[in-house]
Amino acid sequence: MSTDATQRGGPLCAGELVALVDHKERRYLVRLTPGKRFHTHVGHVNRDDLIGQPEGSWVLTVVGHRVLALRPTLEDYVLQMPRASQPIYPKDLGALLVFADIFPGARVVEAGLGSGALTLALLRAVGPSGRVVSYEVRDDAAARAQENITAFLPDISNLTVRIADVYLGMEERAVDRVVLDLMEPWRAIPSALEALVPGGMFVAFLPTALQVHQLVNELRDTSYFRLVDTQEVLVRPWHVSRMSLRPDHRMVAHTGFLVRARKTSRRIYAEWEEKGDAVSPATLQGEEEAPPAQDGLTT
Numbered sequence: 001m002s003t004d005a006t007q008r009g010g011p012l013c014a015g016e017l018v019a020l021v022d023h024k025e026r027r028y029l030v031r032l033t034p035g036k037r038f039h040t041h042v043g044h045v046n047r048d049d050l051i052g053q054p055e056g057s058w059v060l061t062v063v064g065h066r067v068l069a070l071r072p073t074l075e076d077y078v079l080q081m082p083r084a085s086q087p088i089y090p091k092d093l094g095a096l097l098v099f100a101d102i103f104p105g106a107r108v109v110e111a112g113l114g115s116g117a118l119t120l121a122l123l124r125a126v127g128p129s130g131r132v133v134s135y136e137v138r139d140d141a142a143a144r145a146q147e148n149i150t151a152f153l154p155d156i157s158n159l160t161v162r163i164a165d166v167y168l169g170m171e172e173r174a175v176d177r178v179v180l181d182l183m184e185p186w187r188a189i190p191s192a193l194e195a196l197v198p199g200g201m202f203v204a205f206l207p208t209a210l211q212v213h214q215l216v217n218e219l220r221d222t223s224y225f226r227l228v229d230t231q232e233v234l235v236r237p238w239h240v241s242r243m244s245l246r247p248d249h250r251m252v253a254h255t256g257f258l259v260r261a262r263k264t265s266r267r268i269y270a271e272w273e274e275k276g277d278a279v280s281p282a283t284l285q286g287e288e289e290a291p292p293a294q295d296g297l298t299t
Contacts, residue, residue, distance in 0.1 A: 019072040078117045087117035100203040111135040111166035112181035116145035135166040170195040180204045186218040225261035
């Protein structure tokens with residue numbers, strides 16, 4: 001039987017993950033192990049009662065409460081998966097994939113494997129034709145993260161995990177994106193420069209403004225990275241009922257900052273800065289610049 005939590009369509013299978021939702025919309029991640037029960041606030045559910053049922057089915061608990069059975073989304077899984085460190089939350093994962101322009105077939109190096117949430121998002125975005133290489137310095141952390149990843153996405157043939165310090169260098173070359181979830185990502189700038197293709201993108205997730213300040217300044221000081229910008233994602237849920245419409249009492253505010261930059265030619269920008277940004281397109285292409293017009297006339 002398939003255990004792939006990302007499969008779509010068909011009946012629920014033995015061994016796969018499902019999300020059970022009760023009447024208060026509390027969600028529980030459950031592995032459909034035959035012969036086992038799952039206990040909730042509203043009574044236990046026999047897992048055998050779910051196997052073979054279509055997704056979206058309702059099942060009764062032993063005390064008569066209905067729970068809804070669905071295949072979990074990546075958001076469901078990230079919020080409830082086992083973790084040894086703080087994951088990047090779904091609101092930032094979604095923004096990061098667009099912010100970093102992660103595309104099918106992309107070659108991505110990430111560092112800071114953590115609980116595997118970012119890796120899962122990257123693997124789904126690059127698809128089977130792409131590749132993700134993850135650097136992690138701790139064997140135990142890498143093993144836990146890989147358990148989390150394979151529990152949701154069993155086929156990880158497009159993932160390579162390296163137990164190594166990314167600050168000391170990256171083995172890869174000609175990669176499209178470098179994505180870092182590290183405390184001191186500026187230490188990885190030299191190795192990222194060597195790994196990235198021209199026009200490639202450097203992206204970092206950082207929790208504090210002081211880290212952002214240091215990273216942005218060091219990216220600009222390289223003379224290789226330009227188009228450096230920073231975003232923070234804030235999410236405000238709304239309460240909608242028949243009789244009212246208002247913002248929720250709580251919102252998901254600060255969790256971190258996203259910083260990105262593009263790799264460029266240092267030679268061109270050195271010329272650009274030396275001439276005070278007054279460089280023509282012809283000069284940048286190595287052609288002779290046209291002489292200035294005389295007496296307000298052009299020739």
